[in-house]
Amino acid sequence: MPEHSLLDLQQSLLSHKELYLADAVMLGEIPASTGDEAKRNKYVAQRFAQSSLEHISIDEEGNCQGLIRGSEHLNPILVTAHADTHLDIPTDQRVTVNVDSEAMTGMGLSDNTIGLAALAALPDLLDKLGIKLRHDLLLLSHVNSLGSKDLAGLHFFLDNYQGPIHSGIVVEGTTLGRLNHSCFGMVQAEITCKVQQDPNSRWEQSENAIILMHRILRKILEIPLPQEPRTSLIIGSIRSGRTFNRPPDTATLRFEIRSEEPGRARDVRLQIESILEELGAATHSECTIEYSALRKPGGIPFSHPFVTAHRKILSDLEITPVLGPSYSDLSALILKEIPAITLGLSTARHLNEPGETVDLPPLFTGLTQLIALILEIDQSNTETFSA
Amino acid sequence: MWLNTNTYHHSDFEDLEALCKAKEESGLKISLCIPTLNEEKTIGKEIVIFKSALMDRFPLIDEFAVIDSGSTDRTGEISEAYGADFHYSGDILPSQGFKRGKGENLWKAVYELKGDIICYVDADIANIHPRFVYGLVAPLIHRPEVHYCKAFYERPLAFSQGIRPTGGGRVTEILVRPLFSLFYPELSQLFQPLSGEYAVRREVLEKIPFPIGYGVETSHILDVYHEYGMSAFAQTDLDQRVHRNQSTAALGKMAFGILQSFLGRLESHGKATQHEAISDIYRALQANGTEYEEISTQITEEERPPMLEIAEYLKKFPR
Numbered sequence: 215m216p217e218h219s220l221l222d223l224q225q226s227l228l229s230h231k232e233l234y235l236a237d238a239v240m241l242g243e244i245p246a247s248t249g250d251e252a253k254r255n256k257y258v259a260q261r262f263a264q265s266s267l268e269h270i271s272i273d274e275e276g277n278c279q280g281l282i283r284g285s286e287h288l289n290p291i292l293v294t295a296h297a298d299t300h301l302d303i304p305t306d307q308r309v310t311v312n313v314d315s316e317a318m319t320g321m322g323l324s325d326n327t328i329g330l331a332a333l334a335a336l337p338d339l340l341d342k343l344g345i346k347l348r349h350d351l352l353l354l355s356h357v358n359s360l361g362s363k364d365l366a367g368l369h370f371f372l373d374n375y376q377g378p379i380h381s382g383i384v385v386e387g388t389t390l391g392r393l394n395h396s397c398f399g400m401v402q403a404e405i406t407c408k409v410q411q412d413p414n415s416r417w418e419q420s421e422n423a424i425i426l427m428h429r430i431l432r433k434i435l436e437i438p439l440p441q442e443p444r445t446s447l448i449i450g451s452i453r454s455g456r457t458f459n460r461p462p463d464t465a466t467l468r469f470e471i472r473s474e475e476p477g478r479a480r481d482v483r484l485q486i487e488s489i490l491e492e493l494g495a496a497t498h499s500e501c502t503i504e505y506s507a508l509r510k511p512g513g514i515p516f517s518h519p520f521v522t523a524h525r526k527i528l529s530d531l532e533i534t535p536v537l538g539p540s541y542s543d544l545s546a547l548i549l550k551e552i553p554a555i556t557l558g559l560s561t562a563r564h565l566n567e568p569g570e571t572v573d574l575p576p577l578f579t580g581l582t583q584l585i586a587l588i589l590e591i592d593q594s595n596t597e598t599f600s601a
Numbered sequence: 602m603w604l605n606t607n608t609y610h611h612s613d614f615e616d617l618e619a620l621c622k623a624k625e626e627s628g629l630k631i632s633l634c635i636p637t638l639n640e641e642k643t644i645g646k647e648i649v650i651f652k653s654a655l656m657d658r659f660p661l662i663d664e665f666a667v668i669d670s671g672s673t674d675r676t677g678e679i680s681e682a683y684g685a686d687f688h689y690s691g692d693i694l695p696s697q698g699f700k701r702g703k704g705e706n707l708w709k710a711v712y713e714l715k716g717d718i719i720c721y722v723d724a725d726i727a728n729i730h731p732r733f734v735y736g737l738v739a740p741l742i743h744r745p746e747v748h749y750c751k752a753f754y755e756r757p758l759a760f761s762q763g764i765r766p767t768g769g770g771r772v773t774e775i776l777v778r779p780l781f782s783l784f785y786p787e788l789s790q791l792f793q794p795l796s797g798e799y800a801v802r803r804e805v806l807e808k809i810p811f812p813i814g815y816g817v818e819t820s821h822i823l824d825v826y827h828e829y830g831m832s833a834f835a836q837t838d839l840d841q842r843v844h845r846n847q848s849t850a851a852l853g854k855m856a857f858g859i860l861q862s863f864l865g866r867l868e869s870h871g872k873a874t875q876h877e878a879i880s881d882i883y884r885a886l887q888a889n890g891t892e893y894e895e896i897s898t899q900i901t902e903e904e905r906p907p908m909l910e911i912a913e914y915l916k917k918f919p920r
Contacts, residue, residue, distance in 0.1 A: 232683055236653035239646050243728065264658060308843060310727050313645035314675065315682035338658070 220530050223343065224582040230342045231578060235313055237261065238331035242311035242320045245303035251276060251357040253305050254297045258334050258355045265337035267353070275370040276357040281350055282337055284592075289380035290352035291591055292552070293336065293584075294368065295329040296359035296543060300566050316574055323572045324387040324562035330355055332385050332559060332581060339585065347592045349380055359543060362506035364402070368546040381520060381591055382547040382554030383584070387572070388565075390580045391533045392558035394540030395521045396513025397548050398472040399479040401505060405430065405467045405490065408500040422461035424454045426499055431467065433489045437482055445473035447482065472541055476511050509541065512548040520553050523590040527583055557583060604790045607747070607835040611736030617659040620735060624661060624742050631738055631800075632664040632716030635685075636706035640724035641674040647722070647729045648683040654731035661735060664714055667724075668693070668706040676724075688713060694913060700903060702813035703797075708905040711806045712914050718742075719806060723797035727843040737800040740835035748805045748833040749825050753792035754842040770795065771849075776856045777819060780863055784872055785823065787831045794822050795859075798839070805829070807908040807918070815855045816862025816902045823866040850885060854900055857883040861902040 227234075246254040255278035262270045267280035278297075281290065299322035303309060311320030311327075320327070333353050340347075357367035372379075386392065407430065409421035431449070439445045447469060454465035473479045487503060494501035514520060516537070528535045540556050547554035559580030562572045614620055624631065633651060637644060644667065655661045666686040669676060680687040691699035693709040707721055718741050722733050733752070740750045773795050781789040788794065795818050809824040811817055825833055847855070861881065867873040881901045887894050908914045 230657070232649040232653045233657055235649040235683075239650060240730070308728065310843075311646065312642055313649055313679075313683075314641065315645065315679050 220527070220582065220586055223586060224531075224578065226343050227339065227581055227585070228578055230339060231574075233338050233342065234331060234335040234578075234581065235318070237334040238318060238323070238328055239311045239313060241331050241334065242318075242323055242327040243309050245301060245305050245307060245309050245322075246298050247300075247302050247304075248298040248360045248363050249358055250305055251297040251355075254330065255355055255357065258297070258330070261334040262337065262353070265341070267337055273371065273374070275367045277367045277371050278355040279371070280337075280353050282340070282347070282353070284347045284349045284351065286348040288349040289378050290350035291347075291588060292352045292354060292379050292382040292547075292554075293333060293385060293588070294354040294356055294382065294543065295333045295385040296326050296368075297330055297355045297357050298360050298363075299327065300325060300360060313574075318572045318574065318577075319569060321566055321568060321570050323570055324560070324565055326385075326387050328387040328559055328572055328577065329385040332584060336584075339581070343585070345585070345589065347588070349592050351588070352379070356543070362402075364507040364509075365543055365546045368543055369549075372546055372550045372552075379550075379552050382552045383587060383591075384543045384547070384554060384556040385584065386542070386556055386558050388560060388562050389536065389558045390560050390576045390583070391528060391536045392556065393521065393524050393528065393535045393537050394542075394544055394556040395516065395518065395537070395554075396474075396539045397509065397511055397545040398474060398539045398541040399476060399511035400473075400507060400509040400541045400545070401471040401479045401483045402507035403469060403471075403483065403486075403503050403505045405469075405486075405501065405503050407465045407494075409463050410498055411461070411463050417460055420461045421463070421497070421499070423463055423465035423499075424461070426493065426497055426501075427452065427454065427465035427467055430489060430493055430501065433493070434469070434486055437485050439482070440475070440478070443473065443475035443478070445471070445475065445478050445482070447471050474511055474539060479511075509545040510549060511539070513539065513544070514553050514555075518553065519594060520555060520591065523594070524555055524557065524583075524587055527586045527590065531579055531583060533579065533583070557587070559584070603787070603831050603834075607740075607832075609736070609740060609835065609837040611732035611837055611839050614735050614739035615732070617654075617661065617731075617735060620739055620742065621659050621661055624738075627742055629718055629742060630663045630716040631661060631718045631720065632666070632710075632714035633662045633720050633722065633734060634707070634710040634714060635667045635722055635724050636670070636703050636710070637667055637672060637676050637680075637724045638670040638703075639672045639674045639676060641672070641676050641679055643727060643729070644676050644724050645679045645683055647724060647726065648680060648685045650729050650731060651722075651734060652684065655734055661738070662720075664716055666710065666714060668710050668713065670701050670703070670706055694911065696913065697905075697911065700813045700905075702903075704811045704813035704817035705905065707817060708811035708813070708908070711803070711908045712911070712917065717803050718800055719803060720800040721798065728841060732839055733798055734800075736837040736839050737798060740837065741800055741802060744835070746832055747835045748802045748829060749821075750800045750835040750837060751791060751794065751822075752796045752798035752839045752842075753836055754796070755838070755840050772852050772856050772859065776859060777863075784867060785826060788822060788826055790831070791822065791834065791836055792838075793836075794818060796842075798842075801825075803918075805833075807914070810907055811905040812858075812862050812902045813905060814900070814902050815858030819859050820862040820866055820904075823863070823870070827866075827870050853885060854883055854898060858900050858902050861900070865902070
């Protein structure tokens with residue numbers, strides 16, 4: 215896309231900014247913790263209906279989808295955003311979003327209200343900009359994406375969607391410049407240790423789950439991890455005990471393994487399973503592990519025309535790309551061998567706090583980027599996009 | 602009964618395509634006015650939601666203005682950033698001077714805006730939604746005999762299952778409703794006579810005076826009732842409204858201003874006679890340790906005359 219037309223696109227978008235912002239406010243004020251996204255998707259479905267999309271539906275999992283028919287009915291470009299937020303607020307409570315001339319404020323905006331609003335407003339924005347695509351455009355607000363739900367909504371949609379998908383764009387609220395074209399292999403797991411305590415023994419002589427978990431943790435941290443291909447193990451949470459002087463009988467530990475190397479995350483988790491088996495047997499304790507997410511690494515190469523096109527758009531918009539693997543929604547598309555990337559829309563501060571703030575000038579640059587990328591994909595030679 | 606025939610729920614009108622069609626067929630033009638004073642926190646959100654839903658997507662509103670009493674914060678800058686017509690109240694009808702008060706902004710709006718229906722919506726609503734406008738203008742579009750549609754809200758207080766505690770605020774329930782019950786029993790069918798959101802036909806607004814302070818809503822209702830009767834009213838349930846909560850001391854001043862307007866109307870409607878001038882000093886008490894003092898505040902309910910008495914108005918809107 216020539217640079218001048220990118221600037222024209224940005225200017226045109228700014229002249230219709232209230233269309234986008236209204237959706238961001240309305241969606242932002244609907245709390246949507248994981249598994250509780252129905253109200254948000256009802257709103258998205260209404261917006262799709264007002265914009266005369268085809269095949270608007272909410273599936274069994276709760277995902278909302280709609281289709282903009284392209285002039286040549288070519289295989290659909292999928293644009294998807296997760297509807298859930300990290301906020302654990304019941305849907306009958308209020309979240310307040312405010313807008314001033316430079317920023318929006320409200321909890322949960324960046325992950326992922328502003329991404330979802332882009333999806334809801336996209337049909338109207340394309341219409342106002344006079345953009346008609348050759349490809350069908352499939353818009354998906356997917357649910358049950360975060361935490362232990364592990365992208366259940368997106369997996370359900372991709373498992374059940376009838377027909378090929380040309381390419382995919384995952385829209386995330388932050389950060390503008392983000393360009394993820396590959397995924398880490400990823401394992402998320404929770405270890406639980408339960409020690410046997412003799413009810414007749416004194417407290418100071420009882421078995422202590424914290425001490426056992428400490429031994430397990432030390433052994434886990436001794437597992438060698440290669441610098442290249444990049445592999446990491448992150449200890450995210452450890453919980454046990456309630457007071458000062460009573461040894462707890464249970465402890466839990468949550469961790470995540472990421473690796474760019476196929477099979478490496480699996481090797482590490484098998485080693486952890488062995489540690490649990492060994493220490494569990496040695497201490498007559500119950501040491502178990504549960505996996506909330508198991509994702510394979512993969513993606514499209516850096517030289518893929520999709521990535522090249524996105525880099526060019528970012529460069530024309532004077533945004534420095536932040537390249538690298540992702541471990542989020544992109545993995546579900548990669549699993550289905552759909553060429554896809556994840557992009558971010560804006561910059562934000564104080565994430566998931568009452569003063570969470572999203573900057574508006576970069577947000578409209580981010581929306582320009584999204585529409586420009588859809589146009590580039592739509593106008594490219596279909597063959598070059600195969601995975 | 603009026604309560605059943607003239608009370609609506611906003612969901613009755615949520616088919617905006619059909620409502621816009623009915624509006625087009627009626628030939629009515631609709632203006633939206635947001636009166637402001639230092640509303641930088643919520644004004645941006647109100648503008649983007651009303652503009653996108655009721656102008657860009659569905660052409661229900663023909664005109665949209667923010668009329669301001671002299672904000673010292675960023676209300677004006679934010680309003681203009683989102684393309685609203687922003688007017689300082691003092692710049693409208695300069696020959697009439699400027700008085701500070703919400704009623705002044707509402708009165709100036711009658712001159713500044715061109716619509717056949719003017720919908721007023723307060724700027725401090727945290728949970729703003731297009732229903733705050735379409736729920737109020739729809740009864741006027743559908744029913745020519747309705748001239749004035751008032752909002753009411755569900756109040757999120759604790760309540761037992763089954764019956765919603767739909768009612769007014771504290772001033773309504775302990776001042777206005779008892780007064781209506783005594784002197785204008787029919788008007789006690791209005792759930793929230795003091796709500797700041799309502800839509801009115803121009804032909805009504807131009808005929809009535811506007812108190813510039815707290816009494817504007819009460820006196821409007823009494824004047825419209827006196828001129829047209831109960832059938833001119835409708836009211837719409839807009840569900841919840843989340844806004845700033847006022848202190849009891851502030852509500853005391855508000856009640857004092859409303860009472861002044863009410864007593865004035867009682868007299869002009871021939872329902873009571875004032876034998877001597879009433880005071881315009883509101884007296885409150887304050888204790889600081891063992892020191893006690895009286896705090897006196899002058900609250901004078903000044904009124905603007907009916908627009909039809911203003912020469913510039915008659916020139917702009919010739920008969």
